[in-house]
Amino acid sequence: MNRWVVAGALVAVFLAAGIASLFVGTPKDVSDLKNFPGGKVRVSGQLVEYGREGDYIYLILRGRDGFTIRAVVPYDTVVRLAGPSFQFSGEVVVEGFYNPATKTLNITTILKGCHSAYYAPVKS
Template identity: 40%
Template sequence: MNKLLPLLAAAAAAAGGILSLINTSGITDVSALRTVSKPTEVTVSGSLEAVKITDRHVVLILTGGGFKITAVADRRTLEALYGPVTPKNFEATVVVKGLYIPTNQTLVVESILRGCHSAYPQTPANTK
């Protein structure tokens, strides 16, 4: 039991350190979300596995280190900012910011920071 206590303390410290790193640092890899247990604001980078565009949403499947998440963005918001959205607009690596919900491994996208609309120069469609 005496040997188990230091191991448990070390494991708790490591988990807390990872969560702290995700919350306070810049961009982290999708794989770091594996240890998140409660909804958390994050900025993550992941390899783009798939893009699905519906009438209402843009759904990105992002992977990293053997872990996969679904990032969901509002299509109208993206199109207001960038113009028409197609799968060709996305690069192999995408960086997104938003609220990660670990119970269903979903990230509600607040903004796409990298890897979108770089296939062609595009001015914002909505200029106020």
């Protein structure tokens, strides 16, 4: 009887972990952050603009309904990830900590949308 209780508990734990991984692994749209209380989040949005301010790179990301946020990441982190000639483009997927009061996401991981820029050789 005890074995069945332990087995049932293990099945319940693995089932809960599997269901949770579906929600954690799927990025929210930037527009979903309008009602998000803040905290750790994985988010996807269209890149509107990006640039450098001091030691940080900022990204302006837009959601499907036009809601925008500012996402920031240390410049050194981006250089380590994509090299000194990096580009952001199209859809960007990032993880980080969102502050709804400032509509700012402090990026901890860049999952999509950042790559090394490369240049074609000059023809003589």
